Amino acid sequence: MKKAKTLPLDKIIQGQGFGTRAYCRALIEAGVVTVQGQWCDDPDKSFALEELNFTINDEPHLYREHVYILLNKPAGFECSQKPKHHKSVLSLLPAYLRERSNQSVQPVGRLDVDTTGLLLLSDDGQFIHKNTSPKKQVDKTYHATCKHPITDEFLNQLKNGVLLHDENETIKANAARALDEYTLELVISEGKYHQVKRMIAAASNRCEALCRIAVGEIELPKHLALGQWVFLEK
Template sequence: MIELERLLRSQGFGSRADCRALIRSGSVSVAGQPCADPFARFEAEGLRFAVDGVAWLYRRFAYLALHKPAGHECSQRPLHHPSVYSLLPDPLIKRGVQAVGRLDEDTTGLLVLTDDGQFIHRLSSPKKAVPKVYEVTTRHVVDASQVGALLSGVVLHDDPEPVAALDCTLLGERCLRLTVTQGRYHLVKRMLAAAGNRVEALHRTSIGGFSLPASLEVGRWMWLEAAELALLAADKGGSF
């Protein structure tokens, strides 16, 4: 059991004083019933509540998928473009969700965010080798030698060890599907450059066994439930 003001604070609705004021103002309802007592106690697990008419479900940790648009930076302090965090409601920002691996400002597609630090570590760990799939539009026609180089391994200028794609499939003359298991800075762009081409557009379609839903519009986000979280590790046969 947890006091209502503590519960709201854990869900990103501000300080204890902020949450207490929200409750006493009549802005909060629990299981469909108004509650003006900050110290009323509830079983947190599975609790549904509303703040200013917006419905929420208590979640110990927040797990989200965002369809990232171009022109947004994966930073809390963006320098030149809006932050991806500006696409989220304020309580999620206040509870501290972070992107699990960044996408460049011009890269679009699947971005996972959470406030679960252990989850971020597990999903980002090189030991997990979680596959990430990108659709790549190139400046020049992709030839068989470039595909072969990406699959066998290309040498980046700052690393003597070759970096190989897990899979590389041609989708068109200037379009391919590339699967990598590392999360290094500008990795896909640098791999294509090392293979003798250049990335014109980049879109991440999946992480592990979870693919960006076609129904999730650009700039929108969704909760990730247990089934989606399990899919994130499905390709490796593991679990988080």
Template sequence: MLLEKMLQSQGFGSRKECQLLIKKGFVRIEGEICDNPKQQVQVENLTFQVFDECYQYREKVYIALNKPQGFECSHQPQHHQSVFSLLPEILIQRNVQCVGRLDQDTTGLLLFTDDGQFLQALTHPRKHVAKVYRVVTADPVQPEQLTLLETGVELRNEKGIYQATEVAQLAENQLQMTIHQGLYHQVKRMIAAVGNKVEHLHRQQVGQFSLSEDLAESEWYYLTAQEVEQAKTQDS
């Protein structure tokens, strides 16, 4: 692959901007300055430096972020900061997208990618990908509310019955539940349907991806190749 094309694919700007970076000597491979934009490079297992910062070539990117409150999952937020402001510019230039969305007041695991197949595998309704939430409620959780969540509730303007699985009470005003759909405000609406109210909502898991307890709010990391492949090939 041409060096200029490789840089562009990694989010370092337009072709002309990448050519300029190269010609000015800001790009190194194996410690050597590469000043020819037309130089051919092998991208497999490639590491390179731009402005003395080291990068690994990635054909596609897959990211897990611990989303804090007060961020909208939009490139054009209306009332709060964009969650994309938590990512470096080179990822924005790669046009990464949220894999599903979280409300601005919901915290927890949020995935990003520029791989349409990966996004489809985790968001298509037919996949029924499990999503685990921890819920803090306004009123103490009652045993009958847990039962109703598992047996199913009706939601306004929706057809059918919506059930949660693996419903467990964690504290007087806290529970954990797993849903397999992705309706708008689904957890909040299900909790309201059983006579309670969500005070705080945190997503702990999407499919096989769990939020690490060591990952602080606003921090992110690249998913491993093995994790990504498992998500792409999981059964519907």
């Protein structure tokens, strides 16, 4: 039977992003940390990591080797760790998630600055690759508000393939349907630059607003407000 992995409490707290090891030791020694519901002021005491629950200043946390986050991205944020013109989407997360000592938490793919909706974030390289590699062909579903009414001809162009500027081959939507006179649901599996907007333009319409509602089988929760996030359990 495989022995459960253990770590000293100060290393556990540090690895979860709560500061330097010295700062985490000070937190523990100050008596503000509980583990599995019991107060612990010994930073060197070791605990098994599996299903480890702890609190810091009465705020509950679950030990996570990796984090998988679903964010309802608002407009005006860049999907970058080093944004150039707007705030990073990472600024919407608490500091402890941005400062984990594992691989940095990063967006899984990108949404344009003015695009809203479902954005995944993680520090698990395999998860990121699975959901971004072109070879994996993961569907992405969008709702687009169009300037002109949606016609059957427009939908057929998207499904049969449109030629984007500076591209040599036509690109087809995996699915396209009208939700109302001006709202389009579009499913694609590629991730080309401004692809949805360019596809709509190539079919003689214009995208006025864009929201991603699903990545593969992961859907944007209807109750999740813009700027809010939740953990996903892999």
